Amino acid sequence: MNRYPPWANILVALVILGGVLFALPNVFGDDPALQITREDGSPVTAMTVPGIIAALDEGEIEFVEAALDDQAALVRFPDVASQLRASEVLGEALPFHIIALTLAPRTPAWLRFIGLEPMSLGLDLRGGVHFLYQVDLESALDQLVQTYAQDLRTRLREETIRNTGVEIAGGDTIQFGVQDAARMDEAEQIIRILDPLLVVNRTTVDGQPGFQVQLSPMQVTERQNFAIQQNTITLRNRVNELGVAEPVVQRQGLNRIVVQLPGVQDPSQAERILGATATLEFRLVDSENDAFEAARNNRPPLGSLLRFQRDGTPVLLRRDMIVSGDQLTDASFGYSQGQPAVFVRLNSQGASRMLETTQANLRRPMAVLFIEEKPELVERDGEQVLRNTREETVISVATIQGVFSSNFQITGLTPFEGQDLALMLRAGALATPILKVEERTIGPSLGQDNIDRGRTAVLTGFLLVVLFMAFYYRVFGLTADLALLANLVLIVALLSMLQASLTLPGIAGIVLTVGMAVDANVLIFERIREELRNGNSPQASIRAGYEKAFSTIADANITTLIAASVLWVFGTGPIRGFATTLGLGIMTSMFTAIIGTRVVVNLVYGSRQVERLAIGGSRA
Amino acid sequence: MLSPTLNIDFMGKRRIALVLSAVVVLVSLGSLVTRGLNFGLDFTGGDLLEIAYAGEADLADIRAALTEEGFDNPVVQNFGTVSDVLVRLPPQEVTEGGETRDRVIAALQARDPSMELRRFEFVGPQVGEELTEQGGLAMLIALILIFIYVMLRFRWKFAAGTISALVHDVIVVIGFFSIFGVGFDLTILAAILATIGYSLNDTIVVFDRIRENFRVIRRGTAEEIINASINQMLGRTMITSATTLLVLLCLFLLGGETVSGFALALIVGVFVGTYSSIYIASAAALALNVSPADLIPPKREEIDDLP
Numbered sequence: 001m002n003r004y005p006p007w008a009n010i011l012v013a014l015v016i017l018g019g020v021l022f023a024l025p026n027v028f029g030d031d032p033a034l035q036i037t038r039e040d041g042s043p044v045t046a047m048t049v050p051g052i053i054a055a056l057d058e059g060e061i062e063f064v065e066a067a068l069d070d071q072a073a074l075v076r077f078p079d080v081a082s083q084l085r086a087s088e089v090l091g092e093a094l095p096f097h098i099i100a101l102t103l104a105p106r107t108p109a110w111l112r113f114i115g116l117e118p119m120s121l122g123l124d125l126r127g128g129v130h131f132l133y134q135v136d137l138e139s140a141l142d143q144l145v146q147t148y149a150q151d152l153r154t155r156l157r158e159e160t161i162r163n164t165g166v167e168i169a170g171g172d173t174i175q176f177g178v179q180d181a182a183r184m185d186e187a188e189q190i191i192r193i194l195d196p197l198l199v200v201n202r203t204t205v206d207g208q209p210g211f212q213v214q215l216s217p218m219q220v221t222e223r224q225n226f227a228i229q230q231n232t233i234t235l236r237n238r239v240n241e242l243g244v245a246e247p248v249v250q251r252q253g254l255n256r257i258v259v260q261l262p263g264v265q266d267p268s269q270a271e272r273i274l275g276a277t278a279t280l281e282f283r284l285v286d287s288e289n290d291a292f293e294a295a296r297n298n299r300p301p302l303g304s305l306l307r308f309q310r311d312g313t314p315v316l317l318r319r320d321m322i323v324s325g326d327q328l329t330d331a332s333f334g335y336s337q338g339q340p341a342v343f344v345r346l347n348s349q350g351a352s353r354m355l356e357t358t359q360a361n362l363r364r365p366m367a368v369l370f371i372e373e374k375p376e377l378v379e380r381d382g383e384q385v386l387r388n389t390r391e392e393t394v395i396s397v398a399t400i401q402g403v404f405s406s407n408f409q410i411t412g413l414t415p416f417e418g419q420d421l422a423l424m425l426r427a428g429a430l431a432t433p434i435l436k437v438e439e440r441t442i443g444p445s446l447g448q449d450n451i452d453r454g455r456t457a458v459l460t461g462f463l464l465v466v467l468f469m470a471f472y473y474r475v476f477g478l479t480a481d482l483a484l485l486a487n488l489v490l491i492v493a494l495l496s497m498l499q500a501s502l503t504l505p506g507i508a509g510i511v512l513t514v515g516m517a518v519d520a521n522v523l524i525f526e527r528i529r530e531e532l533r534n535g536n537s538p539q540a541s542i543r544a545g546y547e548k549a550f551s552t553i554a555d556a557n558i559t560t561l562i563a564a565s566v567l568w569v570f571g572t573g574p575i576r577g578f579a580t581t582l583g584l585g586i587m588t589s590m591f592t593a594i595i596g597t598r599v600v601v602n603l604v605y606g607s608r609q610v611e612r613l614a615i616g617g618s619r620a
Numbered sequence: 621m622l623s624p625t626l627n628i629d630f631m632g633k634r635r636i637a638l639v640l641s642a643v644v645v646l647v648s649l650g651s652l653v654t655r656g657l658n659f660g661l662d663f664t665g666g667d668l669l670e671i672a673y674a675g676e677a678d679l680a681d682i683r684a685a686l687t688e689e690g691f692d693n694p695v696v697q698n699f700g701t702v703s704d705v706l707v708r709l710p711p712q713e714v715t716e717g718g719e720t721r722d723r724v725i726a727a728l729q730a731r732d733p734s735m736e737l738r739r740f741e742f743v744g745p746q747v748g749e750e751l752t753e754q755g756g757l758a759m760l761i762a763l764i765l766i767f768i769y770v771m772l773r774f775r776w777k778f779a780a781g782t783i784s785a786l787v788h789d790v791i792v793v794i795g796f797f798s799i800f801g802v803g804f805d806l807t808i809l810a811a812i813l814a815t816i817g818y819s820l821n822d823t824i825v826v827f828d829r830i831r832e833n834f835r836v837i838r839r840g841t842a843e844e845i846i847n848a849s850i851n852q853m854l855g856r857t858m859i860t861s862a863t864t865l866l867v868l869l870c871l872f873l874l875g876g877e878t879v880s881g882f883a884l885a886l887i888v889g890v891f892v893g894t895y896s897s898i899y900i901a902s903a904a905a906l907a908l909n910v911s912p913a914d915l916i917p918p919k920r921e922e923i924d925d926l927p
Contacts, residue, residue: 124878134746267740268722437744441721446670446738453876460874461867468863505807508871508879512814512886515867516821519860523825526856552828555773556821562765563817567810570758575810582814 002542002606004599012599015591016486022493025107025118031064031076032083033104035245039096039332043071048094055093061086076104080444096332098243101263119495120246122503122577123440125454127447128262129270130573132438133235135255140227140432141172141220148194148213149174155190163187164206172215177208184209195219224255227432232257235434237427238273252572257434267441275436278372278424279325280344280410284357285365285397286316307369309394310412317367317394322357323350325371331425333418340415342422344408351406358403368410370395370421454507461511462488469518473525475614479600480521483592487517490588491581503577513585519556520593523549525615538610546598553594557586630850630898631843631906637899641788648795657798660805661741665748667709667720668741670699674734677705681731689727691720700877704738711745755809759790762816774827781905782823785896789819792892793885803881811885818864818886819893822857823901829853830902842910846902861894 036052038044045068052066052073063086064076075090077083083101090099103126105118123130145168152174153166164177178187184202191200191213199214215223228251235257236249248260264270286304295314300306305317327350332343346354357366372391396412413421466484469477491510495502528545536544564586567579605613661668671677679696682705686694691709699706712720721740728735763786770779793812797804829849837845865887872883 132747134744435744436742437747439721439740439742441737441740443736443738445672445736450876450878453874457867457871457875457879461870464866464870465863468866472859504875504878505810505882508807508875508882511867511871511875512864515864516818516860518863519821519856522856522859522863526853526859529855530852548832552825555824555828559766559769559820559824560817562769563762563813563820566758566762566765567813570754570761571806571810575806578807578810578814 002539002602004602004606008595009599009603012596016489016596019486019490019493022116022496023489025105025111025116025496026492028106028108028118030103030105031078032080033074033076033102034083034087034090035069035100035102035243036073036075036090036094037071037098037100037243039098039241044068044073044097048073048097051094052090055089056086059085059089061089074104098241100243100245101265102245103263117496117499119492120499120501121447121451122501122506123260123262123447124442124504124574125447125451125502126262127265127442127444128260129264129267129442130261130438130440131259131271131274131436132252133231133257133259133275133434134437135228135231135257136433136435137224137227137255140223141215143432144219144223145172145174145215148198151194152176152191152213155194156187159186159190161187161190164208164210169212172220174213175203175205175210177205177210179208181209187211228255228257231430231432231434234428234430235259235274238423241423241427242270242273256437263444265444267439271436271439273420273423275434276372276420276424278370278421280328280421280425281324281369281371282322282354283317283320283367283369284322284361285367286318287365289316291316307367307392307394309397315367315394315397317369322366323353325425326428327353328425331422333415333422336409336411339411340413340418341409341411342413342418342425344410344425346406348406354408355403355405358400358405362400362403365397365399367394367397368412369393370413450504454504458488458507458511458514462514465514465518469521472616473521474616475604476521476525476528476597476601477616479597479604480518480525480593482600483521483589483596484514484517486596487585487589487592488514490592491585494584494588495581500580501577502581503574505574506577506581509578509581510585513582513589516560517585517589517593520549520553520589521597523553523556524594524597528613529615532613532615538605538613541613542601542605546594550594553590557590561586626851626854627847628851628854629847631847631902634899634903634906638903641896641900644795645788645791648791648798651795651798655798655801657794657804658801660803660808661708661743661748662806663748663752663804665711665743665745667707667712667724668739669707669721669724669737670739671705671707671728672736672738673703673705673732676702678732679705682707682728685727685731686724689723691724751806755806758809758813759816762813763787766816766820770824774831777908777910778827778901778905780908781901781903781910782820782827784904785823785893785901786816786819788896788900789815789889789892793889796888797885802884805881807879807882808885811882811889814886815889815893818890819896822860822893822897825856826850826853826897826902827905830905842906846906846910850898850902857894857897861890864890 036044036048049066049068052075056063056066056075061082062078063082064078066073066075068074075086077086087099087101090097107116107118149166149168156163156166156176161183162179164179166174166176169175178184188200188211191198191211197216197219199216201212201214203210203212205211232249232251239247239249239259239261242261242264244261244264246262248258250258252258259274261270283305286301289301289304291306291314294300294304294306294316298306300316303319305319307315307317309315323346327347328344329347330345334341334343370393396410462484466481469480469484471477473480488510491513524545527549528541531541531544532538561583564579564583568576568583571579677698679698683694683696686696686707686709691712693710695708697706698704707724709720709724721742725737763783766786767779767783770782790812793815796802797808826849829852830846833845833849837848840848868883868887868890872880872887875883
């Protein structure tokens with residue numbers, strides 16, 4: 001007799017039922033949809049929905065449903081064409097809103113209510129843009145060392161300690177010599193007070209006793225982490241401004257940030273906004289000196305900067321800045337008297353500076369300087385290093401007509417630039433330059449193709465294996481087929497539960513699992529056949545087959561799991577997707593192939609006298 | 621149907637197999653040294669565009685358009701169908717990939733507005749280098765971990781047999797890609813690691829039976845016992861290889877161009893892995909004079925060793 005205790009049967013049934021439940025949300029498919037949020041981050045209210053419906057009706061665009069979904073409005077469409085048209089129409093109809101293309105799952109409400117969701121699809125299946133940015137940690141450190149050097153210079157001057165000059169001696173080392181050897185202790189004290197974490201060494205500089213000051217390893221790590229975190233936050237803000245549903249912005253490894261934008265179809269725009277660092281500075285114009293003269297000699301007078309307008313006209317600017325971009329609290333784009341304009345608001349500190357300046361300088365010209373930094377690879381000591389090139393352009397020179405403080409507008413930009421600038425001012429600046437080191441853009445049609453191909457490959461492979469097993473192992477083959485089906489359901493259920501994104505390599509992992517999962521059953525069934533050949537009774541053969549094959553199956557699967565884990569640990573993106581499904585598949589297959597089939601076999605043969613088993617093979 | 625009473629003298633032919641393996645490994649290594657691998661974008665860095673046209677794509681015209689635009693040595697080829705084109709460009713001086721993308725699209729769109737960008741990939745040189753290092757490291761670590769596991773379960777002679785089989789598999793599969801110049805990208809590397817897993821699976825199953833037979837059949841030489849074990853497991857080996865190959869063929873034929881290389885690597889891997897678990901792993905163990913004492917797990921053996 002071969003019987004499992006009732007609890008084992010119940011356990012298997014429960015696991016399978018749970019699997020079916022968790023896998024269920026995946027059978028309903030998606031609608032192309034638009035997610036509408038407000039630019040300022042406040043929630044969309046029910047008041048917006050009638051406006052959306054009216055705009056869509058006016059544009060004669062078909063839609064399935066328009067409703068509130070959490071903090072956003074969600075509009076579903078029957079096809080991608082109407083989704084794209086609606087995106088344009090709504091973009092015009094709803095100013096101050098962000099409209100993002102997305103896929104909305106058709107999961108019924110009761111499933112969503114209990115928190116069940118379909119698998120999330122990777123970019124290669126749903127289309128979108130993947131960027132990998134490298135943060136220039138070296139320049140983050142440089143900035144810090146510069147600050148310390150500057151502070152040291154000031155402090156030494158204040159204490160009148162005469163020195164050979166505070167210099168940065170390559171890397172993160174600052175050094176200087178002290179002319180009066182008696183004041184060495186005092187100088188050291190200054191450094192220690194500046195930051196007790198700095199590593200201080202006494203040495204000889206230019207024949208004088210002096211100091212070598214270095215960042216401690218802790219400061220280095222802290223600074224690097226800060227640079228990455230700050231950039232991650234800025235990138236996240238910018239992504240939010242772009243209007244993308246379910247974006248991913250996260251750190252990867254020591255100095256990389258990965259940005260994934262599902263559904264984005266214009267990588268150029270996304271890239272321009274993510275990677276750029278644009279900011280503004282407001283300065284008074286130096287009208288006492290001749291700018292053209294200065295431009296001819298390329299020598300601006302003391303206290304002034306020489307800059308150029310778009311058309312090449314030179315302008316002299318006062319060295320003292322009134323307000324810079326980081327004192328802006330808000331910026332939006334619009335039109336003022338037919339001209340594209342960026343409306344800005346300053347924080348209180350900036351506002352009071354602006355108030356003072358405008359009061360004191362009525363009828364004098366003020367300039368807006370547009371600063372753009374672009375990362376660039378340059379050759380240094382035979383190595384490629386990331387450096388920023390800075391472009392400064394005067395975008396407008398206007399006479400101060402009245403006193404103003406926190407709110408004003410800037411003109412002199414094209415509509416295109418105005419929109420981007422407003423967005424970047426809102427999202428904040430990048431602390432350290434970043435360089436794109438990888439991009440993968442997948443068009444929406446390729447994504448759908450990949451889904452279709454993946455599905456065909458899985459289903460065809462599954463069907464062939466099912467037929468093969470049924471033909472070769474008869475009734476036992478059918479139990480293996482049931483196990484295989486249960487295995488597929490469990491993999492899908494686990495992927496939905498973990499919300500790990502499914503990618504094309506992930507599908508390949510599932511296909512491979514389908515082929516390899518039957519191995520456990522093959523081992524068991526071959527063993528049973530062998531036992532039968534050796535003259536054992538059917539019941540004893542079943543028992544022996546399952547028992548003796550177990551350690552072999554475990555060994556074989558553990559080694560494959562080792563390979564999958566190594567892939568998971570070392571791989572990123574596609575490789576990790578493959579490793580995930582392969583690893584999950586192996587684990588679920590152990591359960592379904594060993595325990596699952598045993599339950600079925602016991603139910604079929606377990607409680608009766610059996611003369612022969614339908615397991616195929618010549619003498620069975 | 622496979623006859624259950626098969627008794628093929630696998631080990632008797634191991635010298636022929638050894639020569640065959642040696643030749644294949646040497647050819648693979650030779651090709652790797654002289655021809656190298658046709659590394660994909662993941663490793664070399666550069667730009668790749670997949671473009672779909674409404675009708676048949678004119679490759680020569682696309683090439684001309686790109687050269688005119690200042691891109692030297694563009695690789696332009698059909699991808700799956702006559703209307704799909706794959707363009708590959710070596711790493712550009714301006715390393716910001718976005719500009720390249722926009723320029724290529726503008727140039728091609730000017731010639732034929734029906735084009736649609738299906739995929740664009742840019743990999744910077746920094747990433748490529750790193751991936752190559754990481755890939756090699758992953759392979760090494762996988763082999764070491766597996767060696768340790770097999771050591772713990774089977775003692776060192778079998779671990780040595782297993783590892784020599786795996787190294788053989790890796791060399792031959794990579795050699796296959798080198799000899800036929802098939803593109804070698806990140807997914808192929810994953811496939812090779814999966815092959816390691818698969819081949820190992822096969823080897824372990826055979827070893828498990830050898831160990832069992834050493835215990836059960838007390839008579840007979842090591843060679844006879846190994847032969848018997850391989851024959852007993854032959855049915856299982858064939859069936860599992862068959863089902864795995866079935867699904868891999870589906871993936872190769874139906875999965876689209878993106879995964880076909882991956883499927884191909886695994887198909888080669890399944891063949892090589894099956895062969896190696898019989899001839900390399902078992903023969904290596906035999907060559908190391910494997911005896912029952914080498915198989916029984918350490919705990920048991922310690923007791924046996926007591927005077």
